[in-house]
Amino acid sequence: MLGLGRKDFGLLVIVALLTLLAPFILNPFPSDSSLAQFNAGYPDLMQRFVIFGIFAIGFNILFGLTGYLSFGHAAFLGVGSYAAVWMFKLLTMNVIPAIILSVLIAGVFSLLIGYISLRRSGIYFSILTLAFAQMSFALAYSVLTPITNGETGLQIALDDPRILGVSQTADGSIPVTHLFGLEMRATEVVNMGPWQFQFSAGYYLCALLMLIAFYLAIRIFRSPFGMMLRAVKSNQQRLYYTGLNARPYTLAAFVISGMYAGLAGGLLAAMDPLAGAERMQWTASGEVVLMTILGGAGTLIGPVLGAGFIKYFENIFSKINDNVLHGWFAFLPDGIEDALVAVVHPFIGKGWHLTLGLLFVAVVIFLPGGLVEGGQRIARLFRRKPAPDTERAHQHTPAE
Amino acid sequence: MGILEVKDVNKRFGGLQALGDVNLSVRENTVHAIIGPNGAGKSTLLNCLVGKLIPDTGSVMFDGQSVLGRKPYEINQMGISRVFQTPEIFADLSVFENMMIPLFAKRDGSFRLHAFEGVGSERGLTQEAEAMLDEVNMLEKRDFHAGALSRGDKRRLEMAMCLIQRPRLLLLDEPTAGMARADTNNTIDLLKTIKAKRDITMCIIEHDMHVVFSLADRITVLAQGTPLVEDTPENIKGHPKVKEAYLGEAA
Numbered sequence: 001m002l003g004l005g006r007k008d009f010g011l012l013v014i015v016a017l018l019t020l021l022a023p024f025i026l027n028p029f030p031s032d033s034s035l036a037q038f039n040a041g042y043p044d045l046m047q048r049f050v051i052f053g054i055f056a057i058g059f060n061i062l063f064g065l066t067g068y069l070s071f072g073h074a075a076f077l078g079v080g081s082y083a084a085v086w087m088f089k090l091l092t093m094n095v096i097p098a099i100i101l102s103v104l105i106a107g108v109f110s111l112l113i114g115y116i117s118l119r120r121s122g123i124y125f126s127i128l129t130l131a132f133a134q135m136s137f138a139l140a141y142s143v144l145t146p147i148t149n150g151e152t153g154l155q156i157a158l159d160d161p162r163i164l165g166v167s168q169t170a171d172g173s174i175p176v177t178h179l180f181g182l183e184m185r186a187t188e189v190v191n192m193g194p195w196q197f198q199f200s201a202g203y204y205l206c207a208l209l210m211l212i213a214f215y216l217a218i219r220i221f222r223s224p225f226g227m228m229l230r231a232v233k234s235n236q237q238r239l240y241y242t243g244l245n246a247r248p249y250t251l252a253a254f255v256i257s258g259m260y261a262g263l264a265g266g267l268l269a270a271m272d273p274l275a276g277a278e279r280m281q282w283t284a285s286g287e288v289v290l291m292t293i294l295g296g297a298g299t300l301i302g303p304v305l306g307a308g309f310i311k312y313f314e315n316i317f318s319k320i321n322d323n324v325l326h327g328w329f330a331f332l333p334d335g336i337e338d339a340l341v342a343v344v345h346p347f348i349g350k351g352w353h354l355t356l357g358l359l360f361v362a363v364v365i366f367l368p369g370g371l372v373e374g375g376q377r378i379a380r381l382f383r384r385k386p387a388p389d390t391e392r393a394h395q396h397t398p399a400e
Numbered sequence: 401m402g403i404l405e406v407k408d409v410n411k412r413f414g415g416l417q418a419l420g421d422v423n424l425s426v427r428e429n430t431v432h433a434i435i436g437p438n439g440a441g442k443s444t445l446l447n448c449l450v451g452k453l454i455p456d457t458g459s460v461m462f463d464g465q466s467v468l469g470r471k472p473y474e475i476n477q478m479g480i481s482r483v484f485q486t487p488e489i490f491a492d493l494s495v496f497e498n499m500m501i502p503l504f505a506k507r508d509g510s511f512r513l514h515a516f517e518g519v520g521s522e523r524g525l526t527q528e529a530e531a532m533l534d535e536v537n538m539l540e541k542r543d544f545h546a547g548a549l550s551r552g553d554k555r556r557l558e559m560a561m562c563l564i565q566r567p568r569l570l571l572l573d574e575p576t577a578g579m580a581r582a583d584t585n586n587t588i589d590l591l592k593t594i595k596a597k598r599d600i601t602m603c604i605i606e607h608d609m610h611v612v613f614s615l616a617d618r619i620t621v622l623a624q625g626t627p628l629v630e631d632t633p634e635n636i637k638g639h640p641k642v643k644e645a646y647l648g649e650a651a
Contacts, residue, residue: 003518224504224522225515227493231501234492241450241488242561243476243505252513 008218011300015214019207022046023197030194034327037319043187043200045315049308050203050210051267056291056303057210057217058260062253063289064298065226067233071126071285072113072133076106076258078140078280080265082147085154085275092164093175095184095205095270099263106262107255114254118247121236133285140277153276177270179205184271202271209267210304213260218300220256229253261288294363296370305371310356318352403428403601404449404569409458411444411625418444419455420625426569431595431602433612436622442605445622446573449603450482451475462569473510481562482571486578487554489561491547495538498546498561499529506565532564535597536590552583556590563594572604576611588614613637 001009018025027041040046059073080102087098117128140148148154156174160167169175177184184202191197220226231239232246239246269275278284287310295306325344329337347355367373402425411419419441426432436442447453449460451472460467467475476482490498503525508514520526533539536556541549546557555575562570575591576584588611595602595615606612612619613633620630621642628641636642 003516005518220515222519223515223517224500224519225513227497227501227519228504230493231490231497234490235488237484238488238490238561239501240472241476241482241484242502243473243510243565244501245471245473245510248511 002215004215004218005222008222008300012211012215012218015301015304016211019050019211020204022049022203022207023199027195027197031196032194037324038316040312040316041198043185043198043203045311046200046203047206047267047271048311048315050206051264051271052288052291052307052311053304054206054210054213054267055261055264055288056295056307057213058257058264059288060257060292060297060299060303061217061220061229061260062257063292064303065221065229065233066250066253068118068121068250068254069126069289070117070129070254070257071282071289072117072129072131072136073257073261073288074282074284075113075133075136075280076110076261077265077268077284078136078275078277079109080106080262081269081275081279082140082154082265083262084266084269085156085273086147088156088162088177088269088273089154089160090163092162093177093273094164095177095179098177098270099209099266102266102269103259103262106265107259110255110258110261111251114251114258118250118254130282130285133280134282137277137280137282140280148275148277150277153274155274177273206267206271209263213263214300214304221300225249225252290360294360294370296372299370299372302370302372309371313352313356317355318349320348322349402426403463404603405459405461406445406449407459407461409445409448409455409460411441411448411453411455418625419448422458422622422625422627424620424627424630426601426603427618428568428601429599430617431591431604431615433604433606433616433619434622435606435609435612435619439624440622441625442622443573444625446482446571446605449475449571450480476505476565476567477510479568480571481565481567481569483555483558483562483573483575485574487551487558489546489554489558493546494542495533495544495546495549495557496529496542498557499533499564500525502561502565503529528564532560536560552579552586555579555587559590559594563598563600566598567600569601569603572602572606574606575604576606576608584608584611587611591615 002012004012023041023046025041026046027039029035029039031039055073055077059070063069083102083105084098087101091097113129113132117125117132120128141150158168158174166175179201182201184205186201188199189196190199228244228249231244232249236246265275265279268279291306291310292303293306294309295304296302322341322345325341325348326337329340332340345351363370369376404424404426406422406424409419409422410417422441422445434442434445444453448455449467451467451470451474454468462478462480465478467478467480470478490501497519500519504512504514507525530539530542533542536559538553538556538560541553546554549557576587579587591602592615594600604612604615616633618630619633619636621628621636629636629639631639
């Protein structure tokens with residue numbers, strides 16, 4: 001089906017269902033309950049889940065398949081965002097041209113950086129990409145201010161010379177991004193008893209593009225091209241003596257993953273038309289590395305899981321504060337309550353980085369295959385009798 | 401004219417003359433062995449043939465074309481395959497995938513962005529890969545993880561990967577190094593059947609005299625970077641110079 005094997009098609013269907021039903025799945029708690037703060041089903045965050053999912057899926061095509069660890073992928077995301085915002089300023093508020101341009105510009109940009117960086121491998125490659133990304137960040141922040149608007153970031157203004165469309169709406173405000181008239185911020189709120197679910201047009205556009213991106217990634221993983229990329233990771237010497245040139249393969253993978261990053265950047269701008277230099281900073285590049293490794297590098301679903309996991313932590317876990325903790329531990333005697341809150345305090349709120357860091361360390365040590373390996377181990381527990389031979393044979397083929 | 405012509409090749413590493421005026425002619429459809437004591441320059445010579453090293457002077461012609469200055473993958477595309485001393489395979493891939501990669505390389509050249517076909521949907525190539533695996537008795541291990549194979553199987557897989565490209569010249573760098581007697585004999589038998597079934601030229605670098613004398617049609621003896629003598633195995637056995645430089649040293 002769609003050129004996929006049965007297992008891959010099943011995986012695609014599951015991911016499609018999860019993304020389409022996300023407004024329900026992520027809002028399991030009634031909106032007036034004390035657990036409502038764990039609801040992640042609001043448009044802003046759901047958009048981030050899928051956009052960073054796209055970013056990580058693309059990153060995984062490079063890192064997961066070839067093993068080349070790029071530490072500068074945020075540069076392509078940033079370039080994509082700038083390209084999209086310029087499209088909004090100059091051409092139209094329709095998101096389609098903006099998204100297309102952001103992918104193309106990121107592709108050209110990654111071709112340049114990849115061509116130079118891929119002359120080295122291993123740690124040197126990582127450092128080269130990091131250097132280029134930091135250079136891009138610094139340039140966007142200072143010298144390139146006419147294009148990037150420096151520290152303030154690039155925004156839509158009231159006097160933009162928009163060729164197709166108006167500079168201002170009838171009531172004198174800035175027009176919003178739309179898809180052939182459907183506003184990206186349009187949100188349908190459905191109340192079902194105490195539950196509240198939000199369906200955002202912007203989210204569903206992002207989700208659709210993520211599904212397409214995911215589908216393409218599966219096709220690439222299963223293609224001869226994907227096999228060559230895994231061969232690059234496995235044994236470059238043998239590859240060269242088999243008549244294959246590793247360089248164009250890695251460059252193609254680099255450009256494809258750069259274009260995925262550009263798509264993610266373009267979508268970020270399409271949802272909220274502004275672009276800042278901080279999107280290109282090395283912490284942003286590091287984040288996508290964390291997402292991919294946490295979820296499971298080289299697996300299909302891993303990067304999506306990792307992206308969701310980290311974004312959930314960043315947005316939900318960080319909102320737990322001492323007051324909330326006091327609420328949870330209120331049933332305990334005062335002294336113990338205070339002590340418990342004091343112990344937990346460093347791990348919550350602004351300390352969410354600490355919790356995430358510890359989790360990351362635990363995953364890398366105990367689950368080298370990431371969350372996907374965790375899932376597989378649990379599944380194996382339930383299946384009981386594993387067939388040792390086939391398990392071994394398939395261990396290193398990319399898991400689902 | 402041989403299929404491989406090495407003329408006046410010199411290679412220096414600093415003060416060490418690794419190869420001095422090496423001349424070598426490998427005739428088509430023969431098995432040519434290069435022997436010599438440790439440090440004789442056998443591996444340096446081989447590396448000059450496959451593009452890993454470039455000689456300081458001299459020429460290396462394969463089938464009338466120079467290989468010098470070409471990249472290893474270009475030389476492979478000319479029809480030269482190489483088996484390494486320790487088997488070099490794609491350990492993270494399945495045995496079947498290991499066979500498909502050389503097939504794609506043979507059909508599509510050194511690069512092709514075939515990102516939207518399935519690996520297994522290539523019927524013709526799949527059958528070819530399976531037939532080759534069958535020939536080296538590894539068909540039942542088709543879906544094994546190549547890294548989990550025994551050393552002997554890895555060696556057979558590597559040879560199968562080379563042969564499936566139908567190279568005109570197969571270079572073997574000590575194919576039986578570190579093998580037990582039984583494995584060595586298996587490898588000799590395998591190479592003999594391979595040779596019997598197809599038109600192929602082989603160039604073997606080997607330490608083990610037993611292997612050399614059971615396979616080679618012609619032998620070149622290398623000592624201190626220079627060929628001492630080139631002749632048939634029968635004549636080499638009794639040659640006084642060879643005894644002195646090589647066999648004598650071993651005894």
